[in-house]
Amino acid sequence: DTGVSQDPRHKITKRGQNVTFRCDPISEHNRLYWYRQTLGQGPEFLTYFQNEAQLEKSRLLSDRFSAERPKGSFSTLEIQRTEQGDSAMYLCASSLDVDYGYTFGSGTRLTVV
Amino acid sequence: KQEVTQIPAALSVPEGENLVLNCSFTDSAIYNLQWFRQDPGKGLTSLLLIQSSQREQTSGRLNASLDKSSGRSTLYIAASQPGDSATYLCAVSSGNTGKLIFGQGTTLQVKP
Numbered sequence: 001d002t003g004v005s006q007d008p009r010h011k012i013t014k015r016g017q018n019v020t021f022r023c024d025p026i027s028e029h030n031r032l033y034w035y036r037q038t039l040g041q042g043p044e045f046l047t048y049f050q051n052e053a054q055l056e057k058s059r060l061l062s063d064r065f066s067a068e069r070p071k072g073s074f075s076t077l078e079i080q081r082t083e084q085g086d087s088a089m090y091l092c093a094s095s096l097d098v099d100y101g102y103t104f105g106s107g108t109r110l111t112v113v
Numbered sequence: 114k115q116e117v118t119q120i121p122a123a124l125s126v127p128e129g130e131n132l133v134l135n136c137s138f139t140d141s142a143i144y145n146l147q148w149f150r151q152d153p154g155k156g157l158t159s160l161l162l163i164q165s166s167q168r169e170q171t172s173g174r175l176n177a178s179l180d181k182s183s184g185r186s187t188l189y190i191a192a193s194q195p196g197d198s199a200t201y202l203c204a205v206s207s208g209n210t211g212k213l214i215f216g217q218g219t220t221l222q223v224k225p
Contacts (some may be wrong), residue, residue: 042215
């Protein structure tokens with residue numbers, strides 16, 4: 001297993017367009033997390049899946065954001081009607097259990113122009 | 114509400130120095146604490162994980178300590194090298210979801 005994969009690495013989109021990011025976690029990890037990081041800040045929690053169930057969502061996740069993890073495998077994060085304030089690095093991470101550490105992906109850098 | 118603070122925000126040292134990065138958190142009811150490294154434009158690499166029942170963890174030239182009662186952790190880097198230049202992030206987990214609350218990071222530059 002090569003770790004957590006995120007696709008695409010970079011995305012430039014026009015304001016108002018929809019974008020979708022994909023995360024493939026480590027196969028045996030049942031926990032999957034999405035974080036958002038803006039320049040000079042630490043990552044901020046967006047949402048958490050245990051298997052296919054989305055168990056927690058941050059208030060940062062407005063109605064324009066939706067995340068899925070069908071069949072408890074890969075996950076997608078969709079942003080509808082993108083705004084310039086959505087420009088950030090979107091990080092995905094997976095974990096086997098709360099007692100274990102995280103493995104992060106390389107992130108998707110979103111730029112909204 | 115849990116808040117994590119890292120001091121200093123930036124640090125520049127000559128190669129070979131031993132250094133300490135600090136992390137403090139406001140709620141001592143944590144599950145564990147993790148230190149990560151982040152290179153510019155990249156994702157996070159896990160360095161050390163300390164469970165709430167532990168006092169320290171070591172990996173190579175890195176040593177992290179945890180004082181849960183005072184809400185503090187330190188990351189000690191021995192004999193620093195230019196390759197250690199990166200941003201170091203501290204994060205705490207406070208619940209059974211494993212959600213992490215991050216500090217803003219300390220950006221380290223090690224000069225040859």
